[in-house]
Amino acid sequence: MPARITLLNETAAALAPEARKLFDRFFDFAMSEARVLPPKAMEGWIAGAFKYLAPTAEGVLEAIRRQPIVHVVNRITGQATLFNAIRSQRPIEAKDExxxxxxxxxxxxxxxxxxxxxxxxxxxxxxxxxxxxxxxxxxxxxxxxxxxxxxxxxxxxxxxxxxxxxxxxxxxxxxxxxxxxxxxxxxxxxxxxxxxxxxxxxxxxxxxxxxxxxxxxxxxxxxxxxxxxxxxxxxxxxxxxxxxxxxxxxxxxxxxxxxxxxxxxxxxxxxxxxxxxxxxxxxxxxxxxxxxxxxxxxxxxxxxxxxxxxxxxxxxxxxxxxxxxxxxxxxxxxxxxxxxxxxxxxxxxxxxxxxxxxxxxxxxxxxxxx
Ligand SMILES: [Zn+2]
CATH class of the missing domain: 3.30.428.10 (HIT-like)
Structure with a gap:
């Protein structure tokens, strides 16, 4: 499986000891799950708008119901970023220029x-x-x-x-x-x-x-x-x-x-x-x-x-x-x-x-x- 921001935990855990030490010196991160509960009337729209998330409508809805969030901070500089993986999976569609x-x-x-x-x-x-x-x-x-x-x-x-x-x-x-x-x-x-x-x-x-x-x-x-x-x-x-x-x-x-x-x-x-x-x-x-x-x-x-x-x-x-x-x-x-x-x-x-x-x-x- 290719490395992804949602797998930062695993990627960090797989680092050699020296690299892990440097990683921990530089970064801290928190994994969360955003629970989102759409009403029935929204389901059709969600299945269409986020269809890239899964091959079936139920799969899409499940992905929306549980959204992994990764919050990373550079401990030296305080630069910090919240990643939402749902949004990151949107395919790059080259739009007409x-x-x-x-x-x-x-x-x-x-x-x-x-x-x-x-x-x-x-x-x-x-x-x-x-x-x-x-x-x-x-x-x-x-x-x-x-x-x-x-x-x-x-x-x-x-x-x-x-x-x-x-x-x-x-x-x-x-x-x-x-x-x-x-x-x-x-x-x-x-x-x-x-x-x-x-x-x-x-x-x-x-x-x-x-x-x-x-x-x-x-x-x-x-x-x-x-x-x-x-x-x-x-x-x-x-x-x-x-x-x-x-x-x-x-x-x-x-x-x-x-x-x-x-x-x-x-x-x-x-x-x-x-x-x-x-x-x-x-x-x-x-x-x-x-x-x-x-x-x-x-x-x-x-x-x-x-x-x-x-x-x-x-x-x-x-x-x-x-x-x-x-x-x-x-x-x-x-x-x-x-x-x-x-x-x-x-x-x-x-x-x-x-x-x-x-x-x-x-x-x-x-x-x-x-
Ligand atoms: Zn000009």
């Missing part, structure tokens, strides 16, 4: 990013590659810019022609931009690169683009939190948090290697299908290809809208406060652009991530593409 593609195309005539020199503002130090970057018209930090992709469609990552060289170019462009900001203001050291793909992921402009900021004095709260947790971990266990983070995921069968870069199907994902890439540094030569592969995993899982975010040590001379902090790239699926509901609610804002996708299934998809 037709309407979405039409909507993307329809935005083209009025797209400011298709004419960056005329319709986008510049940063004080100009643009990188003449037209590749611009300033964000409504900035949310002192230095805030965008990398505008050549292709209008943000779904380019799903096309066969999408190449690792495009990612390499994005990383080089954003780094050149960040270095300019840092040269202008040496106190601006905290480079943050992100990519919101489509409106479900928070993008207001359809045209494919990444965003970048360089913060002053201290890094963004979530990055700083992780840095402190990693330092505390190193002090307590005499070991690098990120090395062990990869190791524990490897032991569970949740990690693959894309060259020198580790790719992890996160056991406490922020939302659906979270992949974390761990590279030695932002300039690691294998990083563009690794990120390309991760995006191709997303394409095959029919992901259309996602967030991507880089964590890394500050610009400038090596800072001892950041010793041992690698370059992390987080990718997370933000759901179907056709769905009206937001994928985050009060639970995600203030309590815990609620996730359907099974990290063990995601890891299988990542292995097929490694």
């Amino acid at each position: 037709g309407d979405l593609a039409k909507e993307i195309e329809a935005a083209k005539p009025k797209c400011s990013f298709c004419k960056p020199l005329e319709l986008t503002p510049a940063n004080t130090f100009g643009r990188i590659g003449e037209t590749k970057t611009c300033a964000n018209v409504a900035a949310y930090d002192g230095y805030h810019g965008l990398v505008i992709f050549e292709d209008h469609s943000p779904l380019r990552f799903r096309r066969d022609e999408f190449a690792p060289a495009e990612i390499a170019d994005l990383l080089a462009t954003s780094q050149a931009w960040a270095e300019k900001a840092h040269a202008e203001d040496p106190q601006a050291r905290f480079f943050f690169l992100m990519w919101n793909c489509l409106w479900k992921a928070g993008a207001s402009i359809i045209h494919g683009h990444a965003q970048m900021t360089v913060g002053r004095k201290f890094h963004y709260g979530k990055v700083e939190r992780l840095r402190r947790d990693a330092l505390a971990y190193a002090a307590q266990y005499g070991s690098n948090y990120f090395d062990d983070f990869v190791k524990v995921h490897e032991a569970l069968g949740l990690a693959v290697r894309y060259g020198s870069v580790a790719a992890v199907a996160h056991l406490t994902p922020a939302k659906e299908r979270e992949i974390v890439l761990v590279a030695e540094r932002f300039e690691s030569p294998d990083l563009p290809r690794a990120l390309h592969r991760a995006l191709k995993v997303y394409a095959r899982q029919d992901v259309k809208s996602y967030n991507l975010a880089f964590y890394m040590p500050p610009l400038g001379a090596p800072d001892p406060e950041w010793k041992g902090f690698p370059c992390l790239v987080h990718l997370v699926d933000r759901g179907d652009p056709a769905a009206k509901t937001a994928d985050v609610g009060a639970m995600e804002m203030y309590a815990s991530a609620v996730v359907s996708a099974d990290p063990f299934q995601l890891a299988e998809a990542m292995k097929e593409n490694s």
Whole structure:
């Protein structure tokens, strides 16, 4: 039987003693069963809506009556996720891209990013590659810019022609931009690169683009939190948090290697299908290809809208406060652009991530593409 989040108990129990010790250091988990008692009048609807759960209507109803819930917490960082296996078993049905593609195309005539020199503002130090970057018209930090992709469609990552060289170019462009900001203001050291793909992921402009900021004095709260947790971990266990983070995921069968870069199907994902890439540094030569592969995993899982975010040590001379902090790239699926509901609610804002996708299934998809 393949590993599944609902079998985490068994998977953990089967670990070799050293790996089990590391697992227990990193994670705690609780298994629950949600009892759901539908009235007769609901049975027909349930049998249809959840037909992927079992071959017979009675089987489907039984699966709904007893739903396994797995709650996992990273004991070092407090990142926590509730998994509902019922939802995770929904088959991936590649939906027609037709309407979405039409909507993307329809935005083209009025797209400011298709004419960056005329319709986008510049940063004080100009643009990188003449037209590749611009300033964000409504900035949310002192230095805030965008990398505008050549292709209008943000779904380019799903096309066969999408190449690792495009990612390499994005990383080089954003780094050149960040270095300019840092040269202008040496106190601006905290480079943050992100990519919101489509409106479900928070993008207001359809045209494919990444965003970048360089913060002053201290890094963004979530990055700083992780840095402190990693330092505390190193002090307590005499070991690098990120090395062990990869190791524990490897032991569970949740990690693959894309060259020198580790790719992890996160056991406490922020939302659906979270992949974390761990590279030695932002300039690691294998990083563009690794990120390309991760995006191709997303394409095959029919992901259309996602967030991507880089964590890394500050610009400038090596800072001892950041010793041992690698370059992390987080990718997370933000759901179907056709769905009206937001994928985050009060639970995600203030309590815990609620996730359907099974990290063990995601890891299988990542292995097929490694
Ligand atoms: Zn455009």
